[in-house]
Amino acid sequence: MLLLVNIIIIAILAAGAYTIYKDSFIRELAGSRTDVLRQIAERSRQFKTNLYILSNLFESNPGFRTYATELNADNREEFYSLMDSTTRQLQESFIQPELDFYVVYVSASGIGYCSRPVPEGYDYMDPRLKVWNRRVVEADGEIVDVGSYRDRSLGTASFSAARAILDGDDIVGFLMINADERQLYNMYEDVIRDGSNIYVTNDMGQIISSSRGELIGFNYFNRDKLQQLFGSQDYMITLAEGEPVLFTRYVDTESGFTIFEEAPLEKVLQPLRSIRHVVIVLALLCLAGGIVMAWHFSRRIAAPIQTLRDDLRDVEQGNLHQTFAISSYTELNELSRGMADMMECIRGLIESISKNEQQKRRIELNWLQAQINPHFIYNTLFPSNAWWTCIGMRMLPLC
Numbered sequence: 001m002l003l004l005v006n007i008i009i010i011a012i013l014a015a016g017a018y019t020i021y022k023d024s025f026i027r028e029l030a031g032s033r034t035d036v037l038r039q040i041a042e043r044s045r046q047f048k049t050n051l052y053i054l055s056n057l058f059e060s061n062p063g064f065r066t067y068a069t070e071l072n073a074d075n076r077e078e079f080y081s082l083m084d085s086t087t088r089q090l091q092e093s094f095i096q097p098e099l100d101f102y103v104v105y106v107s108a109s110g111i112g113y114c115s116r117p118v119p120e121g122y123d124y125m126d127p128r129l130k131v132w133n134r135r136v137v138e139a140d141g142e143i144v145d146v147g148s149y150r151d152r153s154l155g156t157a158s159f160s161a162a163r164a165i166l167d168g169d170d171i172v173g174f175l176m177i178n179a180d181e182r183q184l185y186n187m188y189e190d191v192i193r194d195g196s197n198i199y200v201t202n203d204m205g206q207i208i209s210s211s212r213g214e215l216i217g218f219n220y221f222n223r224d225k226l227q228q229l230f231g232s233q234d235y236m237i238t239l240a241e242g243e244p245v246l247f248t249r250y251v252d253t254e255s256g257f258t259i260f261e262e263a264p265l266e267k268v269l270q271p272l273r274s275i276r277h278v279v280i281v282l283a284l285l286c287l288a289g290g291i292v293m294a295w296h297f298s299r300r301i302a303a304p305i306q307t308l309r310d311d312l313r314d315v316e317q318g319n320l321h322q323t324f325a326i327s328s329y330t331e332l333n334e335l336s337r338g339m340a341d342m343m344e345c346i347r348g349l350i351e352s353i354s355k356n357e358q359q360k361r362r363i364e365l366n367w368l369q370a371q372i373n374p375h376f377i378y379n380t381l382f383p384s385n386a387w388w389t390c391i392g393m394r395m396l397p398l399c
Helices: 002-059 062-070 076-093 133-138 181-191 223-230 270-316 330-381 386-392
Strands: 101-107 112-114 144-151 156-167 170-180 197-201 207-210 235-240 243-252 257-264
Touching (some): 002 101, 002 197, 002 235, 002 243, 002 270, 062 076, 062 170, 076 112, 133 156, 144 207, 181 197, 181 207, 223 235
Antiparallel strands (some): 197 207, 235 243, 243 257
């Protein structure tokens, strides 16, 4: 029973300690990963801001505005020259020289420009042919994020800051400042751990950058459902492709980006394996100590009780000289002394009864002898008259 109690207590303590430490570890790890996602969000915000600044620089350029509103086949080459010159100047003087961007413009009349060489029949990412055209038109000249549009002709998945160029209320063209999504990916590539995935999504849940390149441009997440799952926390344990994962997020209200990371729970908890081994070793040591304690207490408690039982059986078999001499805990010692005192009292009573019985026999014997002795003497002295005398005295049985 002592061993069973020890096993149950040790199992509960070990499992409880590991579970509490595991929850604390996940919470701390999720907090640290959220900080990493915050840094990615800041870099993504800066990436987006740079494209917005470039778009505003082009849009506010008087020469660009003049050509954009009057672009035709006659001044097309001059417009191309202006755009090439402006693009080179910005690439050389921009505050983020490592940003590799290219400019695309398409007029309402269909004349297109790209700062990179394009193949024959290139559509210049014409927003009029894209599903996001409505958003650009409804923005009324404001910049709209186009999440990682795949430009198959140039072989890029471009993040685009797109806007409509207005002349009054009329749209005269569409301007897009594009940058390869891989530039954004390179900003956080070094913080991706084995087996984990990072997603940069815009305010519509569209993935604009990810370690999983095949998902770029897709609305992979249902933002409303995710909000319900996360609640007030920035992490949760969920299933991804049938495997448990630690899902963390960071919401950047300034850029509208939300950064997600999914990390396999098995990988996340790998550092806990050594802790788990330590817990198991400690549990086994405690169990071994429990076994020793159980053996010790059984020896100190059960063995003396068994000795008392054997001594009582000896008493039952007639051994009244049993001493009940054991050495154990106070209660058992008192019980042993009490039983020894009881046996001593019993022996005293038996001895007293025996003495009384012996004395009684002597008295009876003496009394009988006192009755017999006179007749014996008389019969000895008068043998001839003994039989008649006995009859006359009614002592025939004695004669």
